[in-house]
Amino acid sequence: MSLEDKSLILRAQAGDKRAFAELMRRYGERVMNQALRFTRNIKDAEDLYQETFLKVYRNLGGFRFESEFYTWVYRIMANIAFSQYRRKKRFSYLESEEDSTPWDRVTAQNGCPENPIKEEEGRRLKDAIYAALSKLSAQQRIVFIMKHYEGKKIREIAELLECSEGTVKRYLFRAVKKLQSLLKPYYEESLV
Amino acid sequence: MKCKKFKRGDLLLYYYGELNGVRRLRVEEHVKECAYCREFLKQQNAFGKLLDKDEVPQVSPLILERLNEQVIDRLTEEERDVPELKKGFLAKVIGILYYPMSKPVYAFSSLLVMFVVGLIIGKIWMGSAILNDPGLLASLIESRSEMSREERDYLKKLVAGYFLGSKELEVKGVKEVKAGDSGNGWIQVDFKINKEMNLTGGLDDPVILNVLRYSALYDRDPEKRVRAVRMLYLSKRFAENKEVFLAVLLNDKDPGPRVQALEAVTEFVGDEEVKEALKKVLLNDPDEKIRMQALDVLGKTGDRSLIPIFALVAYRDSSETLQMRAKEILAKLYDREKEKS
Structure with missing residues (x-):
């Protein structure tokens, strides 16, 4: 973990939301990719992404720098995905296919x-x-x-x-x- | 044909590198010989390669920026709802109090719990208030129009029974409302616990009997005490009322109740306690008529053990009539003894 990341985490732990926003910018792409892997759906992935970062912020005081920050975030996200959606069995896009976005169409196709x-x-x-x-x-x-x-x-x-x-x-x-x-x-x- | 040596799960664990050492070697050796397992792993490899074509999608940075902003907005909103959340001990307390309201289901559950607790506290408070305020209780009973007469009477009896031991209850009147002097006649007792009430019941009703006992002992009006003793006598429950009769006989300051109590115990003079009480009455009661009555009752027993008592009366009673009567009784006892011998 870089010193810059460590500093951001410490500031976020003290309640600095701008520092937390910067952390989200740094780790957001990896977290979103993982969320998409887990959910296979942009809508559910966005929900999982937000729930994960909300929980990360609420529990940030408990982060003791004993592991990589992303590992800690990943654990939180996996737990949310595994337990929160347990009752749903499948993510929401299966229930409303019209609203769903197949994951290979998330990215824009440019050119011929x-x-x-x-x-x-x-x-x-x-x-x-x-x-x-x-x-x-x-x-x-x-x-x-x-x-x-x-x-x-x-x-x-x-x-x-x-x-x-x-x-x-x-x-x-x-x-x-x-x-x-x-x-x-x-x-x-x-x-x- | 399926392989009997290794299950599908074992082969999958092998494929995913979960088997180590001897177990891994054993599978590898087996696969060389078993066509079925070899085919299974071949298919597994093809399946894995197919899935490798699956790509990790890329999400636009703009989407991520929007999501990040929403997260920050939600966090800010949460902190605005609980502004003191991050300020020391008080914040923790507020946080704990706030938590039950954070989700509708928690809020509903909390309200339900508060309602039930409120009910329990209210019930306890009301209960203690009622027991400390007989007037409130009496008003409550009288004002409940939805209660039947039987229900109201039952409650009144409970109340009367409860307050008998305290000084809150005052028996205002006792009257016969039905039947005559039979043991099961209807009695109406008017009593007052800050507010006047009456209850009606037979002479076999324990609450009525308790009220009568209370009245016989503590009512301020001697007439009421007389009537209560008389009613107890009519109940024909001597054993249960003996103590009340004797207490009235020995302690009541008015002669009326004492006379009534003496009448109540007369036919039970064979009872040792009654006999002892009558001896005390004969020697100590200030009323000559009562002493005379006691003397007659004891004289009729023909009990020789009473001779010293009669002798005392004959020798020192302030009433000459009583002295004479005692001497007559002594003479009769002497004659009877002489006849026997």
Whole structure:
């Protein structure tokens, strides 16, 4: 952690909201990327982003510089995503698909594609992955993302989400099984 | 054909690098031989590669800036709602008090708890106030128009019973409202606990009997005491009322109640306590008629153990009539003894 970050955190701990705003600017992009990974939906990701930083500020007094600031923020966000959305099972975009924004359309597409057919295939594949991941429950998705994309150990995930390793394994196995059944036609092509 | 040696979960743990040492080696050795597991891991690899095509999206910095501003606005708003939140001990206390109102469900629960606590406190306070203020209680009973007569009478009896031991209750009158001198006649007791009330009940009603006992002992009006003793006598519950009769007989300052009490105990002269009381009356009662009555009652018993008492009366009673009567009784006892021998 840089000295500048440390200074900002100390000032924010003393109630300086401008320092906190600067911290958000520094870590915001990483936090939003993670929120999008967890939620796969811009609307839910924005909610998770804001809830995370609100909780970070409220609990900032408890940050003792024993870990990286982002690790601490990540833990808070994972907990919110895992527990707060537990009852919802899936994030809101599944309930109102019209309002939802598929995550590959979040970013603006500028210019003409070099190879329109390949581009179209790629978009179709991303949509399929998006749809498959969106069919997982919030817990299954969070565990799967932490394991598959972030390479975290199961023990580490269990600690972060404050649950048992057995629970993490259960969510992981179910997620993999469901995703494989949904995406089989796509990856089977490569096996032939 | 499925593999019986390793489960799907074991292979997934292997794929995700969760197996170490011997377990990992065992899977690796097994996969070389098992086509099913090899195929499973091959598919798992393909599946993983497919998911790698998934990209992390980029969100516009403008969106992030907007979100950051909203976060700061919300934090500022929260602090405005609880302005002292960050100032020492008081802030902590306010924070704790504020917390229940931070969400509608908490606020509702808090109000509900406060309402219930208020009810309990109110009930305790009202209860103690009523018990300390008999007038309030009496007014309450009289004013409840929705109560039936039976319910009101029952409450009055409870009240009368409760206040009997205190000096708050004054029995204003006792009258027979039904039946005659039978043991189950209806009695109306008018009493006052700051406010006048009356209650009606049979002579077998414990509250009525208690009020009568109270009246017999403590009523200021001797006529009322006489009437109360008479009613107790009519209740034909000598054992329960004996102490009251004897207390009136020995201690009442007016002769009327004493005479009534003497009549009440006359037929129970065989009772040792009654006999002892009559001896005291015979020797000490200031009223000649009462002493005479006691002398007659005791004389009729023919009890030789009473001879010294009769002798005392015959020798020193201030009334010559009583002396003469005592001598007659002694003579009768002497004759009877002579006949026996």
